[in-house]
Amino acid sequence: MRSVSVVGANMIRFGKNPKTLEEMGQEVVVGLLKDLNVDREKIDAVFGANVFGGHLPTQRVLKEIGMTGIPVFNVENACASGATAYHQAYQAIAHGIYDVALVIGVEKLTALGGGALPIPPNEIEGNHGIVMPGVYAMRAQRYLHDFNATSEDLALVSVKNRANGALNPYAQFQKPVTVEEVMSSRLIADPFTLLQCSANNGDGAAAVLVCATDRAKEFSDVSIKTEASVITSGLFKGGYRDLTWAEITYRAVNEAYQQANVKPEQIDMVEMHDAFTIAEVLYYEAMGFCEHGKGVEFLRDGKSQIDGQVAVNPSGGLISRGHPLGATGVAQIAETFWQLTGQAGKRQVKNPQYALTHVTGGGISGVDNGACGVHIFSAV
Numbered sequence: 001m002r003s004v005s006v007v008g009a010n011m012i013r014f015g016k017n018p019k020t021l022e023e024m025g026q027e028v029v030v031g032l033l034k035d036l037n038v039d040r041e042k043i044d045a046v047f048g049a050n051v052f053g054g055h056l057p058t059q060r061v062l063k064e065i066g067m068t069g070i071p072v073f074n075v076e077n078a079c080a081s082g083a084t085a086y087h088q089a090y091q092a093i094a095h096g097i098y099d100v101a102l103v104i105g106v107e108k109l110t111a112l113g114g115g116a117l118p119i120p121p122n123e124i125e126g127n128h129g130i131v132m133p134g135v136y137a138m139r140a141q142r143y144l145h146d147f148n149a150t151s152e153d154l155a156l157v158s159v160k161n162r163a164n165g166a167l168n169p170y171a172q173f174q175k176p177v178t179v180e181e182v183m184s185s186r187l188i189a190d191p192f193t194l195l196q197c198s199a200n201n202g203d204g205a206a207a208v209l210v211c212a213t214d215r216a217k218e219f220s221d222v223s224i225k226t227e228a229s230v231i232t233s234g235l236f237k238g239g240y241r242d243l244t245w246a247e248i249t250y251r252a253v254n255e256a257y258q259q260a261n262v263k264p265e266q267i268d269m270v271e272m273h274d275a276f277t278i279a280e281v282l283y284y285e286a287m288g289f290c291e292h293g294k295g296v297e298f299l300r301d302g303k304s305q306i307d308g309q310v311a312v313n314p315s316g317g318l319i320s321r322g323h324p325l326g327a328t329g330v331a332q333i334a335e336t337f338w339q340l341t342g343q344a345g346k347r348q349v350k351n352p353q354y355a356l357t358h359v360t361g362g363g364i365s366g367v368d369n370g371a372c373g374v375h376i377f378s379a380v
Contacts, residue, residue: 001094003213007220008036009334014204014322015172016110021053024205025061025106032207036219044098045071047089049081049105050326080361082329083373089210090229099212105330106205137189139243140278149296151191155182156299157277158195165316167347172202172322196277198318206331222341227260228376234367246286252372253287260376264288268352269311271332273359274318311349332357340379353379
């Protein structure tokens with residue numbers, strides 16, 4: 001298999017956007033190609049991620065900018081759609097099918113009109129109220145009970161990520177918050193208040209240009225190398241599930257560590273799926289940064305700060321950057337590209353060498369999550 005690199009990234013600010021889905025996608029694609037001075041004719045294929053945009057969203061984005069008549073792949077894998085689109089591009093280039101690919105993630109959640117995201121009619125748990133806020137709230141309650149933690153401890157995730165987001169011009173929320181502000185915000189699902197949840201009312205788009213590593217210099221003087229790319233699905237279990245253990249993340253991350261031949265202590269930064277505050281704490285543990293049950297201690301000690309043991313969500317994560325589903329996984333890779341090439345501005349992690357991106361996708365009855373995507377990248 002050939003080595004695969006990311007040579008450029010572009011993103012628009014996440015949040016409520018008056019532009020259409022197609023216009024947002026066109027903005028990031030045109031901007032990226034202009035930044036790199038790359039002709040459209042050099043793009044062999046396009047992999048587009050979207051969840052609620054209807055039929056052929058990527059072709060609709062590309063049509064108006066003259067990128068037609070080429071292979072286009074639309075990917076839907078819930079919140080892991082962007083990570084899955086990148087995985088497909090990576091596999092195609094690594095196996096020599098294509099040399100150069102564009103990966104796009106775009107989502108317009110405001111088109112849904114607000115409120116809860118649609119649930120399939122045959123989704124048993126979801127239609128009985130076991131939706132994401134409820135699921136993660138149960139995880140949080142069990143974790144607080146088992147490991148002597150408090151709701152205020154979980155609020156520290158929001159404080160950290162909102163502070164990071166305040167340094168990120170692409171973030172939906174750019175104002176720091178205090179523990180007191182987090183705890184006094186509106187209750188959503190006990191113990192979560194509003195500021196402990198990622199927003200489901202934002203729009204966004206991101207794009208990265210990917211190519212065979214031996215061609216990277218044709219496009220840019222800076223690039224990052226893909227060391228691992230993993231997509232997996234949740235294991236069905238009809239009985240008891242340990243709500244304090246992120247099973248699918250543990251499997252995906254450890255497969256990625258094996259692919260990349262790295263250990264957890266070598267990871268300098270992570271963009272992870274902090275859909276709710278407890279999620280980030282659980283993922284510290286599943287990723288091997290600390291022992292099971294020690295996630296809150298890891299957080300309290302500042303080890304996940306930008307200048308900590310491993311910088312977690314320097315972009316602000318889903319809680320601050322926002323979570324327009326199909327765009328999230330691509331946005332994480334864009335942030336990683338900027339961090340590993342020293343272009344992240346005020347939120348720059350000091351000399352990162354290895355970075356990990358992680359996103360889980362959706363929930364279906366009987367499994368931890370429907371999908372999980374993990375990638376490991378290295379600085380060149």
